[in-house]
Every structure is written in structure tokens, then in C-alpha cells.
Amino acid sequence: MKKFLMLLTIFSLLLLSACSGNEADNTGGNEKEQSKETFTIGVIPVQTEGSMEAAMDKLQSTLSKKLDRDVAVEVYPDYNGVVEAMNYDKIDMAYFGPLTYVVAHEKSGAKAIITQLIDGEPFYYSYIITHKDNPWNSLEDLLKNSSEADFAFGDINSTSGSLIPSIELKDREVYKSEDDHSFKSVRFTGSHDATALAVQNKQVDAGAIDSAIYNQLVDSGKVEADQIKTIWKSEKLFQYPWAVHENTDEETIKALKEAFLAIEDPEILDAFGASGFTEASNEDYESIRQAALKEGLIKE
Helix, strand or coil: CHHHHHHHHHHHHHHHHHHHHHHHHHHHHHHHHHCCCCCCEEECCCCCCCHHHHHHHHHHHHHHEEEECCCCEEEEEEEEHHHHHHHHCCCCECCCHHHHHHHHHHHCCCCEEEEEEECEEEEEEEEEECCCCCCCCCCCHHCCCCCCCHHEEECCCHHHHHHHHHHHHHHHCCCEEEEEECEEECEEECHHHHHHHHHHHHCEEEEEEEEHHHHHHCCCCCHHHHHHHEEECCCCEEEEEEECCCCCCCHHHHHHHHHCCCCCCCHHHHHCCCCEEECCCCCCCCCHHHHHCCCCCCEE
């Protein structure tokens, strides 16, 4: 009888131990599953000021409801930070500039799925602007006196603020690099609004900027349109893409597309100077890819 009671006790202890182990395993599994629930989005800093914060909070809420999971949107301090975050699996989705998207696609397989519409069109331009008091009415006029002009690009990884205008200036044989050019000086301001304000305040004589962001700055009153002249305009550029990580499942992609296409909130749209959203694909950015290849920013 004693042996039977001893065996029964041992069996009970083993059973309790096994149950506790399973509960721990289940708890660990649930914690791991919960840690994957938050869908993270990185956003490039299209402007230096914090005016995007409220709009990003609204975007988080909108996407969280549609995806039925927590969504976290973070504005990164620079363009390259978003590329690296995607490359190292730190984010699930990103709002890129066209150039940074092309680089991210090459590095980590990021896939464009959505872009914004500006006045109903998915295009924008690179502008070169100058102050109204300057005598130049065209890029040709400026370049005749380039040695007297201080020139500004935006972020070095910006499509319209750096890549496209730098190619134009290289083709005109007045610019090779920040240290090799025909201007009085060349600088990178880090953002489109910083460039616009530098031109308006006569800190530089001319600068390159995203047309949509320029118009947004004018509409918001941050830049005075009557103080600025546009002296050069690029060919059409396909708008900034929202791209997902290469491992994103089709169900999530479908939900994201539906969520963005349904956005009508003016605060969210205004943060991107958008009138709405439309679908995008990798093929839409082939011209930017070719420009990046030409500049040696990516390789075949």
C-alpha cells in the first residue's frame, strides 16, 4: 500500500510539472505572438517641422482598425534611416522617396503598393527655385553666373531635392559633387522646407525642391509664393511610394491597400500634400531606377 501511495504521489508531481511546463510554453508562445502583432511603419521626414505628428497618430488609428492589430508609425530623422530599418527587418512598411524606395527594393526587396495623388495625379516634379529679387528667369540665366550663386540641395538621398537636379546640373557641366562644381558654394539643407526657407530668406541663391511639398508650404503660409520664382522644372516623377517588407502576406497587403484607398481625412492627406491615394507597383519607378544606376547609387 505504501509503495502504491508513493507511486501515486510521484505520478501526481510529474503531472503537475508537465502542466506547469505546458502553461509556461503557452504563455511564452502567446507573448511571442503578441510581440509580432504590432505592424510598424517608418516614414521619411518630408519636412523638418513636427506638423506631421497629429496626422501620423490619425493614420495609426485608421490602419489599426482596418488591419485589426496595433500599428505604430514613426517619422525617422533622415531618409537613409528608413532604408536601413527595412533592410534590418525593423519595420514592416515604409513611406519612401522614389530614390530611397529604389535603393530599398535593391537591398531588401521592398515592394511598392500605394502612392499618393496630387490633384488627382500620381506625379510630381523637381523644381529649381530662386528669390524674386534675383535677375535669373531660367536655369540658363543662373548658370551664366553660377560662380556668383550659392546653391542648395535638400537631403542627399532625395529624388527631387538631389538626384534629379544633380543629374541636370551634371549634364550642363556645372556640378560633379559637393566639392567639385562651378557654383560659389553648394550645400545640403536636409529637407525641402529648409531649402525653400533658405531661398526665401536669401541664405542661398537657388535650390532644388519637390514641387508638391513646395505647393504645400505655400498653401500653409510657411513660404510666400510672391517671393519665389521657379526657374526649372523636371520631367514627371512618379509619387512617393508606400512599400511593404518582402515577406508581407497578401491578406495584409490587400487590407493596407483598401485602408489607404479609403482615406479621406484632410489632416492625413494634407500631411503628404495629397488629394487621395492610388495603387503603385515596382514598375512605376523604373525611370528612377535608371537614374540611380546612372549615378552609381545601385548596381545592375
